Amino acid sequence: HAVLSRRYVLCEVVSEDPRCRQCIEDRTLGLAVRDAIARVHGDYGLACCSISFTVKYLNAYTGTVLLRCRKDSYRLLCSALPFVRYLESRAQRYPCFLNTLHIGGTVRTCQKFLIQYNRTQLLRLLQNCTNEEERQCIQKSLLSCSLTEEQSQSGDEEENDGTE
Numbered sequence: 001h002a003v004l005s006r007r008y009v010l011c012e013v014v015s016e017d018p019r020c021r022q023c024i025e026d027r028t029l030g031l032a033v034r035d036a037i038a039r040v041h042g043d044y045g046l047a048c049c050s051i052s053f054t055v056k057y058l059n060a061y062t063g064t065v066l067l068r069c070r071k072d073s074y075r076l077l078c079s080a081l082p083f084v085r086y087l088e089s090r091a092q093r094y095p096c097f098l099n100t101l102h103i104g105g106t107v108r109t110c111q112k113f114l115i116q117y118n119r120t121q122l123l124r125l126l127q128n129c130t131n132e133e134e135r136q137c138i139q140k141s142l143l144s145c146s147l148t149e150e151q152s153q154s155g156d157e158e159e160n161d162g163t164e
Contacts, residue, residue: 004052004070005070005071005072005105006052006068006069006070006071006105007068007069007070007071007074007103007104007105008056008066008067008068008103008104008105008106008107008109008110009066009067009068009069009074009077009078009081009100009102009103010064010065010066010100010101010102010103010104010110010113010114011064011065011066011067011081011098011099011100011101012062012063012064012065012098012099012101013029013063013065013087013096013097013098014063014096014097014098014099015063015094015095015096015097016095017094017095017096019092019094020087020094020095020096021060021061021063022060023087023089023090023092023094024058024060024063024065024087025058025060025089026055026058028087028088028089029055029058029065029087030053030054030055031088032084032086032087032088033053033055033067033077033080033081033084033098034046034049034050034053035084036080036081036083036084037049037076037077037080039080039083040079040080040083041076041079041080045076045080048070048072048073048076049069049070049073049076049077049080051070051073052068052069052070052073053067053068053069053073053077054067054068055067055068056068056107057107064114065098066107066110071105074103078100078103081098081100082097082098084096084097084098085097101113101114101117102114102117122138125138126138126139
């Protein structure tokens, strides 16, 4: 088996329309990204990026997206991401853009980055509180969250797992 190197691109969907996150689906996002690649880089760029491209993880609640592509085509993918201007669902267009947060060689490095990024965002949120009531409200909502750790499937976070 030939060893395939991959890159994982961690993004967040940013939109002022609250309905946008409700319409986020793997397929919708994948089509929007492929469309942007085709518009920016043409058929050749789309073919290069499509070989191993997939939406690996998507959290519609937080707007977090993890895209996977081959290492040799991640620059084509990243350069096309700013051209995603909307997501389309059920004949509705929701304006948005993708903010690239991190590019990593494994799913695990992206997860570690996301944890650190979320901590920073939380600190910023707490510092911007104007009164004690807001601060207590945020802390209460954090304490009410529950975290369950799942056993990762073998190969999910490996860079060179040899599959495909």
